[in-house]
Amino acid sequence: MEADEPVRELDEQECWDRVAAAPFGRLALSVFDDIDIVPVNAVLSRGDL
Known part of the structure; x- marks a missing residue:
């Protein structure tokens, strides 16, 4: 990943x-103006996941 490339698509593997x-x-999750971050x-x- 390039330093100037903040986002890139990952392949399945x-x-x-x-x-x-x-x-x-x-x-x-973003609902209206509220953001929740939940550990999973x-x-x-x-x-399989």
Whole structure:
């Protein structure tokens, strides 16, 4: 990823690799002018989340 490229699309394998490597994730929701960020746990098993 380039330093001047703040966002880039991940391919499917990169997404799975990141989920597998992280102990937990975050789900961000925006409703009206309120933003909630919630921690989530994930378990991978044979390619399923």
